[in-house]
Amino acid sequence: MAAPGLDLIAVQERPIDVAAVLAAVEGPGEGGVVLFLGRVRDQARGRPVRELDYQAYGPMAQLELEALARHARECLGAARVALVHRTGRLALGEVAVAVAVAAPHRPQAFEACRWLIDTLKQRVPIWKKEWYADGGEWITDRP
Amino acid sequence: MRVLLFAGLAEACGQPALDLPDTQSPATVGELEARLRAGFPALAARPFRMAVNRRYATGAERVVPGDEVALIPPVSGG
Numbered sequence: 001m002a003a004p005g006l007d008l009i010a011v012q013e014r015p016i017d018v019a020a021v022l023a024a025v026e027g028p029g030e031g032g033v034v035l036f037l038g039r040v041r042d043q044a045r046g047r048p049v050r051e052l053d054y055q056a057y058g059p060m061a062q063l064e065l066e067a068l069a070r071h072a073r074e075c076l077g078a079a080r081v082a083l084v085h086r087t088g089r090l091a092l093g094e095v096a097v098a099v100a101v102a103a104p105h106r107p108q109a110f111e112a113c114r115w116l117i118d119t120l121k122q123r124v125p126i127w128k129k130e131w132y133a134d135g136g137e138w139i140t141d142r143p
Numbered sequence: 144m145r146v147l148l149f150a151g152l153a154e155a156c157g158q159p160a161l162d163l164p165d166t167q168s169p170a171t172v173g174e175l176e177a178r179l180r181a182g183f184p185a186l187a188a189r190p191f192r193m194a195v196n197r198r199y200a201t202g203a204e205r206v207v208p209g210d211e212v213a214l215i216p217p218v219s220g221g
Contacts, residue, residue: 038221054220055150057213060197061220085220097221117221125194125213126220127150138151139219140190 007069008082011061016084016095025080025102032106034113038097040090050131052090057125064124068116072101076115077108083116085126146179147213155185165208173202191216
């Protein structure tokens with residue numbers, strides 16, 4: 001399990017409070033904080049996108065995110081980690097995922113944040129459905 | 144045994160879960176996958192990984208009645 005107080009991990013329908021994500025990784029010993037936000041784009045693979053649905057296997061996604069955060073702290077030099085992913089219907093421009101990492105210095109913060117978002121996209125059980133003018137499609141390929 | 148489905152797999156099967164008779168339990172994850180692919184044409188050629196009790200599982204692991212089994216199609220979060 002995640003160490004209490006060290007990580008903010010959530011899979012949630014409600015909008016992501018970015019200020020709260022940043023506040024969750026604050027600490028007196030960390031000079032570097034990296035924040036990544038994934039937002040809903042208005043196009044994908046050349047097709048205009050109107051909105052997105054995200055579905056999660058919630059309990060497993062939570063466990064996977066906790067494991068990623070733990071790895072970032074134990075192996076990548078992160079001091080505190082926040083991982084928050086939306087579910088449900090999202091409009092263009094909304095924040096779908098937020099990753100924040102605090103570390104003593106910037107190299108660990110950048111490296112851990114990059115690894116976290118890349119690995120989240122590879123293995124956390126969350127799926128995106130893109131809605132176009134003429135219907136929707138679950139995305140199962142990673143370009 | 145109840146098998147959870149998500150995203151395109153749930154749409155292809157028209158339901159969010161499959162109920163299998165527990166006749167051949169216990170089995171391995173690999174045997175269960177073969178049963179599912181043979182028994183449900185919508186699953187036959189679709190890519191997915193198996194999860195047991197909310198962890199990705201390998202084909203050799205045992206699965207017993209009461210386990211929470213899920214089919215995980217290629218993920219697309221982020």
